[in-house]
Amino acid sequence: MTDPLYRTDAHARSTPATIVAVTAEGGLVAEPALFYPQGGGQPGDSGWLDWEGGTIPLATTIKAEDGASVMLPAEPTPLPPVGAPVTLRLDWDRRHSHMRVHTALHLLSVVIPLPVTGGQISAGKGRLDFDMPEAPQDIPALETALNALISRDLPVTTDWITDAELEANPGLVKTMSVKPPTGQGRVRLVRIGSADAQVDLQPCGGTHVARTAEIGRVAIGKIEKKGRQNRRVSLTLED
Structure with missing residues (x-):
């Protein structure tokens, strides 16, 4: 399989594609993969698939055992066969909202530099x-600091390191409950800022905005106690 489009161009909203598999449960796999599969606290993408048989609404996307993105139709419907040309269209407003929230949560982990025990987008x-x-x-004060980082309009870029390099740099991993997937030979890093202006670098497979100003202003809600040492910090997009 080629690198998924959701990873190489998170701002792509639609693409021509080819059906490469139909699962026994009625899921569809296409290349290139435009739809992000649920994982890492981020929901799977939804949208539409157009083919000569009509338009299929897609409810969500999950990850197959081999890592492929499996798009799940919203209701039973005739499916395109393997080899069929199709057009994939994201529910862009929903995906872009996920991207903005996901990147804001990375910055929240900068404002609150403590180990992360869980998360949800x-x-x-x-x-x-x-x-x-x-x-x-x-x-x-936390909210002001977070919005100050966002307003700096820092670039959000990706790099790759080997499994061995990640093992040699455990400080890159902020999450205690979910470890980055290894065993593929390489791990994707998401970097916010560059050179002396870098503010965050951590393993992540999700979709993100291109620059922090794209997030817009956010609000931090109340901080909830979820155990003896666990505190939940929530944020919302304000526009």
């Missing part, structure tokens, strides 16, 4: 759980 909002014995008292 949805359209317009997201949260991170931190290993945080005591909740910070000044939430407005």
Whole structure:
């Protein structure tokens, strides 16, 4: 399989593609893969597939055992056969909202430099759980610091390192509960900022904005206690 389009060009909204597999459960696999499959706290993409038999609404996308993106139709319908040319169209507003939230959560882990114990992304909002014995008292200060990072319009880029390089640099991994996938020989890193202006670098397979200003302004909600040392910090997009 070629590198998925959601990874090489997260801003691509549609693409011509070819059906390469139809699963026993009625899922569709196409190349190139435009739709992000659920994983890492980020929902699978939804949208539409156009072919000579009509338009198929796609409810979500999941990851197959071999890593392929499997698009799931919203309802039972005739499916295009293997080899059929199709056009894939994202529900762009939903995907872009996920991208903005996901990148904002990376910056939240900069403003709160503590180990991350979990996280979740949805359209317009997201949260991170931190290993945080005591909740910070000044939430407005955290919100101001987070929006200041966003407004710097820092570039968001990706790099790749080997499994061995990641093992030699465990500090790159911020999440305690979910470890980056290894065994493929390489791990994808998401970098925010560059050179002396770099503010974050961590393994991540999700979709992100191209520059932080694309996130827009965010608001931090109340900090919830979720265990003896676990605190949940939620944020929402304000526009």
